Amino acid sequence: GMGGMGGDPFSNPFDLFESFFGGGMGGMGGMGGRQSQRNRPTQGDDERFDLQIEFLEAVFGCEKELDCMRLEECGECTGSGVKAGTSPKTCGTCGGQGQVVATVRTPLGNFQQVTACNACGGTGQTFTPCSACGGDGRVRRSKRISLRVPAGVDSGSRLRVRGEGNAGRKGGPPGDLYVFVGVKDDPDLKRFESINVSSTVTIPYTKAILGTMQKVRTVDGTVDLKIPAGVQPGATLLMAKRGVPKLGQPNVRGDQYVTVKVTIPKSVSGKEKELVEELEGLSN
Ligand SMILES: [Zn+2]
Numbered sequence: 001g002m003g004g005m006g007g008d009p010f011s012n013p014f015d016l017f018e019s020f021f022g023g024g025m026g027g028m029g030g031m032g033g034r035q036s037q038r039n040r041p042t043q044g045d046d047e048r049f050d051l052q053i054e055f056l057e058a059v060f061g062c063e064k065e066l067d068c069m070r071l072e073e074c075g076e077c078t079g080s081g082v083k084a085g086t087s088p089k090t091c092g093t094c095g096g097q098g099q100v101v102a103t104v105r106t107p108l109g110n111f112q113q114v115t116a117c118n119a120c121g122g123t124g125q126t127f128t129p130c131s132a133c134g135g136d137g138r139v140r141r142s143k144r145i146s147l148r149v150p151a152g153v154d155s156g157s158r159l160r161v162r163g164e165g166n167a168g169r170k171g172g173p174p175g176d177l178y179v180f181v182g183v184k185d186d187p188d189l190k191r192f193e194s195i196n197v198s199s200t201v202t203i204p205y206t207k208a209i210l211g212t213m214q215k216v217r218t219v220d221g222t223v224d225l226k227i228p229a230g231v232q233p234g235a236t237l238l239m240a241k242r243g244v245p246k247l248g249q250p251n252v253r254g255d256q257y258v259t260v261k262v263t264i265p266k267s268v269s270g271k272e273k274e275l276v277e278e279l280e281g282l283s284n
Pocket residue numbers: 091092093094095096097098099117118119120121122123124125
């Protein structure tokens with residue numbers, strides 16, 4: 001339920017839908033049969049909101065305020081659709097039955113045909129529509145919704161906020177709000193297998209031979225990475241637990257994989273050339 005959550009503005013209940021839940025959303029579509037149920041309470045449609053967040057916001061989670069357009073109960077008529085100060089009247093055409101019977105003459109004889117009353121739309125009542133909502137009982141408005149985005153979401157994640165979709169008609173329950181998450185790229189860090197991060201580090205050939213300590217960007221900030229002597233170009237070094245918290249299990253974290261690129265000078269001259277030639281002599 002939505003009650004009993006006072007105090008914490010970010011306490012909307014939500015469910016997680018990972019990207020592989022590719023199917024349709026519950027409650028969307030399904031317009032058939034609505035015409036004949038015009039007077040009954042119907043559940044409101046689900047609403048979609050597209051949320052773009054930064055790379056690190058997705059990694060560690062964040063709190064967002066969404067300005068969401070959706071149908072809300074009309075305050076003028078409290079959802080009835082009936083103009084304030086008036087009340088519905090029994091339909092004069094069908095006498096409140098919602099149906100009219102017509103006699104159809106055919107060569108085989110006369111048949112009674114029952115159809116929905118056009119004058120009242122099958123409801124059996126006529127009323128003066130509320131001017132604020134045109135008789136629908138709902139108006140489209142923007143509402144600010146506080147959403148806690150959990151650590152580990154990725155592009156394609158969907159968050160469901162129960163009961164924050166469109167209001168139902170005639171007192172029916174509201175639909176849900178589905179927040180579709182999009183995550184911006186980071187210039188250095190790439191996610192893979194949802195919880196791991198890859199990046200590259202570039203060092204000169206001398207440091208590849210001798211080994212070095214290199215500053216490396218991680219989701220936790222800049223960290224020293226020890227590159228061992230004799231590291232090979234294209235080698236991958238593992239930085240354990242520097243990856244992304246697992247969605248729904250934030251204590252579990254992935255790793256960061258750092259691929260080493262080695263630069264070799266296109267040309268050497270002077271002292272450097274002499275030294276390389278001396279090395280070449282040594283190794284023969
Ligand atoms: Zn009628």
